[in-house]
Amino acid sequence: MHDTTGTKVFRVITITALSIFTIIPIYVMVISGLKPLKDVQGAFSWWPESLTIQPYIDMWKTVPLADYFVNSVIVSVSATLLSLIIAIFAAYAVSRYTFRGRSLFSGAVLSTQMLPGVLFLLPLFLIFVNINTNFGVQLVGTRAGLIITYLTFSLPFSIWMLAGYFNGIPRELDEAAKVDGCGPMRTLFTIILPTARPGLVAVAIYSFMTSWGEVLFASVMTTDANRTLAVGLQLYSTQTNVYWNQIMAASVVVSIPIVIGFLLLQKNFVAGLTAGAVK
Amino acid sequence: MSASTAVKNSGSAAGAAGRRARKPRRAGWWLPYALLAPAVIFELVIHIVPMVTGIWMSFLKLTKMYIANWGNAPFVGTKNYQVALDFNSAVGMGLLKSFGITVAFTILVVGLSWLLGMAAAVALQKVFPGRAVFRTLFLIPYALPMYAGVIAWKFILQKDNGALNHLLFDNLGLPGDKPFWLIGDNAFFAVVIVAIWRLWPFAFLMLMAGLQSVPTDIYEAASVDGAKPLRQWWAITLPLLRPVNMSLVLVMFLWTFNDFNTPFVLFGGSQPPAGDLISFHIYNASFLTWNFGSGAAMSVLLLLFLSVVSGIYVLFMNRRKDNA
Numbered sequence: 001m002h003d004t005t006g007t008k009v010f011r012v013i014t015i016t017a018l019s020i021f022t023i024i025p026i027y028v029m030v031i032s033g034l035k036p037l038k039d040v041q042g043a044f045s046w047w048p049e050s051l052t053i054q055p056y057i058d059m060w061k062t063v064p065l066a067d068y069f070v071n072s073v074i075v076s077v078s079a080t081l082l083s084l085i086i087a088i089f090a091a092y093a094v095s096r097y098t099f100r101g102r103s104l105f106s107g108a109v110l111s112t113q114m115l116p117g118v119l120f121l122l123p124l125f126l127i128f129v130n131i132n133t134n135f136g137v138q139l140v141g142t143r144a145g146l147i148i149t150y151l152t153f154s155l156p157f158s159i160w161m162l163a164g165y166f167n168g169i170p171r172e173l174d175e176a177a178k179v180d181g182c183g184p185m186r187t188l189f190t191i192i193l194p195t196a197r198p199g200l201v202a203v204a205i206y207s208f209m210t211s212w213g214e215v216l217f218a219s220v221m222t223t224d225a226n227r228t229l230a231v232g233l234q235l236y237s238t239q240t241n242v243y244w245n246q247i248m249a250a251s252v253v254v255s256i257p258i259v260i261g262f263l264l265l266q267k268n269f270v271a272g273l274t275a276g277a278v279k
Numbered sequence: 280m281s282a283s284t285a286v287k288n289s290g291s292a293a294g295a296a297g298r299r300a301r302k303p304r305r306a307g308w309w310l311p312y313a314l315l316a317p318a319v320i321f322e323l324v325i326h327i328v329p330m331v332t333g334i335w336m337s338f339l340k341l342t343k344m345y346i347a348n349w350g351n352a353p354f355v356g357t358k359n360y361q362v363a364l365d366f367n368s369a370v371g372m373g374l375l376k377s378f379g380i381t382v383a384f385t386i387l388v389v390g391l392s393w394l395l396g397m398a399a400a401v402a403l404q405k406v407f408p409g410r411a412v413f414r415t416l417f418l419i420p421y422a423l424p425m426y427a428g429v430i431a432w433k434f435i436l437q438k439d440n441g442a443l444n445h446l447l448f449d450n451l452g453l454p455g456d457k458p459f460w461l462i463g464d465n466a467f468f469a470v471v472i473v474a475i476w477r478l479w480p481f482a483f484l485m486l487m488a489g490l491q492s493v494p495t496d497i498y499e500a501a502s503v504d505g506a507k508p509l510r511q512w513w514a515i516t517l518p519l520l521r522p523v524n525m526s527l528v529l530v531m532f533l534w535t536f537n538d539f540n541t542p543f544v545l546f547g548g549s550q551p552p553a554g555d556l557i558s559f560h561i562y563n564a565s566f567l568t569w570n571f572g573s574g575a576a577m578s579v580l581l582l583l584f585l586s587v588v589s590g591i592y593v594l595f596m597n598r599r600k601d602n603a
Contacts (some may be wrong), residue, residue, distance in 0.1 A: 005425070010398075011402045015402055015413055021476065022476075023416070025420075028344040032434065042440060043439070086317045087318065090315050093315045097314075109419070113329060115326060115537075115582065116585075117539055117576070118539065118561045119579065119582060120333055121332045122333070122565065124329040135388070154324070159318060169403065184310060209422070213540075215360060215539075216539050216562075229426075233427070233430060247430060247476065248434065251430055251468045259423060266418060270487070273485065
């Protein structure tokens with residue numbers, strides 16, 4: 001079957017226009033990170049007069065970027081792992097059991113997307129402060145506070161995606177395991193989880209991206225001790241000078257791990273989304 | 280949403296019958312609850328308890344004087360709501376304006392993101408050389424940490440050293456002076472463009488995943504019958520993507536209406552009236568004036584509005600599904 005001319009024209013125009021729209025900010029980010037400071041302060045130029053890797057060296061000194069990086073990695077990895085473990089159990093219950101209150105679940109997932117962050121930001125902050133005064137557990141200004149906050153952000157969607165994935169695994173496998181004498185937990189660990197690996201990867205990527213990019217809570221809940229990249233990156237412009245070249249260089253550095261990870265695993269991600277959403 | 284309806288259908292008949300027939304609880308009935316407990320506890324602590332606290336706070340006079348000792352803040356009933364909804368007062372007028380801007384912002388961003396995502400998904404539906412490259416490229420804005428992408432745009436939109444003004448005035452030779460993009464009325468277009476740049480890849484991703492389950496021979500049959508591409512899209516693609524679209528549009532609507540990060544990173548401390556989206560407005564109303572009771576009341580109003588719209592949307596969609 002051949003495409004009509006109209007189809008071909010549509011395809012070429014759509015792909016060209018969207019490619020330009022997508023690439024320009026990425027190009028500006030990469031090229032500006034390689035310019036000396038005076039070049040990014042003057043008029044913009046698409047092609048730099050001189051290229052330098054100096055911004056990539058200076059950016060670590062202007063703000064303590066390495067510390068922020070470590071904080072972001074610890075917070076995001078911990079939140080992702082915890083969220084994944086909790087989501088696995090919850091999704092297993094939703095997928096394999098009938099129990100009272102299960103129909104509430106889909107409504108609950110949806111309504112968490114509805115909550116304005118500003119509504120529970122301040123109460124959460126005050127609750128954390130009260131926990132500290134009453135129980136001596138410090139949550140504001142520590143990584144632990146951010147970790148438990150972030151893990152709840154990705155949890156509803158993770159459970160929903162995983163439950164969809166688990167539903168796609170034939171129940172005959174469960175039955176067979178039961179006949180062989182496996183309890184529910186052994187069935188989960190030896191049968192379901194190995195089969196659901198692409199779904200687990202998808203959920204992990206989603207969780208990690210959620211934590212790595214969060215700005216609102218990070219800007220209120222962090223102090224110098226636990227500042228993440230999301231807040232740290234904005235500190236280049238609160239100095240007397242706006243170090244645009246270093247900001248762009250730092251943006252490239254914080255983006256590379258997650259973009260590469262996402263692009264390598266995008267097939268899993270699409271498969272996980274398909275299982276959860278397209279039914 | 281659609282996944283859980285599938286869940287319900289698969290087992291609920293058997294489950295309901297079982298529950299009625301068996302009086303004593305079956306062994307291990309507690310297991311699903313135990314499995315769900317950690318998720319429920321964390322959601323309660325981080326979402327539900329703070330939300331209920333927030334609703335309670337909206338009835339308090341929680342200003343700077345009481346914030347250190349918020350247990351003693353006086354109860355003022357619906358005063359905060361009256362102020363927020365009194366459109367003759369400065370506070371009420373500000374909220375109403377911000378609401379209007381957010382409605383326009385949401386319609387533009389969700390509509391255009393859906394359109395771009397759909398166009399890209401259809402353009403990449405068929406296999407051709409280089410298809411994987413473009414698919415990967417289009418997903419990059421979604422994979423980038425949100426603040427990195429927005430900061431790059433912030434640089435592009437600078438007046439004197441930004442790329443956009445350079446392109447329009449130095450490269451394309453537009454007459455006149457270079458305008459500000461992040462201050463004044465242009466700020467609205469700035470935040471719309473940046474939000475679309477971030478959101479459309481998500482629409483693309485979901486629609487592309489949905490298209491994978493559409494068998495290609497339907498199109499061949501339609502084309503043998505003489506259906507033109509646009510007609511094929513209207514009669515085949517769109518109806519088959521309906522389940523995806525239903526949740527996609529709702530989720531995009533909620534995210535966009537609640538969007539705080541884009542204006543926060545793009546505008547920083549300076550808050551142009553034209554880019555005063557509602558979450559950002561409430562945040563500033565709470566933290567700049569230190570009036571948290573009033574801020575909480577505005578958040579509750581926002582939540583009420585979103586629940587009503589989502590409820591109507593879901594009802595309407597379900598009814599259309601039943602009629603079909």
